[in-house]
Amino acid sequence: MRKSLYMNILVPLDGSGDSQKALLQACDLAKNYQANLILVYVVEKSHSLNLLDRKEYLEILRKFGNKVLIKGKQTAKNKGIDVTITMKEGNISNEIVKLAKNKKCNLIIVGSKGLGATARFFLGSISNKLANNSPCSILIVK
Amino acid sequence: MRKSLYMNILVPLDGSGDSQKALLQACDLAKNYQANLILVYVVEKSHSLNLLDRKEYLEILRKFGNKVLIKGKQTAKNKGIDVTITMKEGNISNEIVKLAKNKKCNLIIVGSKGLGATARFFLGSISNKLANNSPCSILIVK
Numbered sequence: 001m002r003k004s005l006y007m008n009i010l011v012p013l014d015g016s017g018d019s020q021k022a023l024l025q026a027c028d029l030a031k032n033y034q035a036n037l038i039l040v041y042v043v044e045k046s047h048s049l050n051l052l053d054r055k056e057y058l059e060i061l062r063k064f065g066n067k068v069l070i071k072g073k074q075t076a077k078n079k080g081i082d083v084t085i086t087m088k089e090g091n092i093s094n095e096i097v098k099l100a101k102n103k104k105c106n107l108i109i110v111g112s113k114g115l116g117a118t119a120r121f122f123l124g125s126i127s128n129k130l131a132n133n134s135p136c137s138i139l140i141v142k
Numbered sequence: 143m144r145k146s147l148y149m150n151i152l153v154p155l156d157g158s159g160d161s162q163k164a165l166l167q168a169c170d171l172a173k174n175y176q177a178n179l180i181l182v183y184v185v186e187k188s189h190s191l192n193l194l195d196r197k198e199y200l201e202i203l204r205k206f207g208n209k210v211l212i213k214g215k216q217t218a219k220n221k222g223i224d225v226t227i228t229m230k231e232g233n234i235s236n237e238i239v240k241l242a243k244n245k246k247c248n249l250i251i252v253g254s255k256g257l258g259a260t261a262r263f264f265l266g267s268i269s270n271k272l273a274n275n276s277p278c279s280i281l282i283v284k
Contacts, residue, residue: 028147139281
């Protein structure tokens with residue numbers, strides 16, 4: 001059997017509708033290519049947050065990320081696909097690139113807006129960083 | 143039969159190794175999704191060229207584009223895939239977006255560097271413009 005074009009597909013989630021769309025397209029591709037699907041939520045830590053309680057804020061993000069990942073896993077399960085979920089902390093694009101390398105991903109699938117549920121990351125920023133630094137192809141889903 | 147995720151896939155070619163890689167990935171996806179593949183070369187006309195003979199320069203680009211398209215068609219044929227080829231003139235990203243809309247494309251596949259054989263278009267520029275303006279998903283191939 002020939003090697004599949006996409007063996008490991010990484011989908012960074014942020015809880016937005018756009019990342020949900022990306023996930024659905026990822027499920028379709030994973031099914032077609034019998035690829036492993038990895039869902040990741042990155043708790044953004046690179047900004048120097050001017051918050052009274054940074055610790056509490058990060059805790060909220062972690063809880064939110066956990067919900068997003070569980071929901072993503074359920075979405076994939078409904079499509080008949082098993083996924084691996086993981087949470088990272090740090091700079092979003094750096095963490096995604098690092099994970100893509102570690103997991104030998106052939107494809108990263110992101111929504112066209114986001115990442116960052118608060119729309120901190122406009123398209124150009126995240127897609128550019130990823131496209132420049134990622135070790136693999138990137139699909140920007142509309 | 144359910145509607146395929148990708149019915150019409152557009153691949154802008156520029157004669158670069160990166161656009162060739164994009165084409166190969168497009169062939170794989172087209173086969174998997176039984177999608178129509180459209181190859182386009184855009185003769186860049188939006189820059190005010192400071193050339194003594196603009197007409198001759200454009201003629202050279204047209205000839206080059208023709209070769210690139212014929213070669214692309216042959217590459218796809220070797221993979222068992224029939225493609226439609228077309229040449230456009232104007233602003234590269236505008237023409238790609240226009241064509242994607244006209245042909246109801248679900249996916250545009252581009253190389254991570256280019257477009258523009260002369261590397262006039264660095265990644266951020268073209269991928270950003272496309273990602274912002276395209277009516278469909280974009281796959282940036284590495």
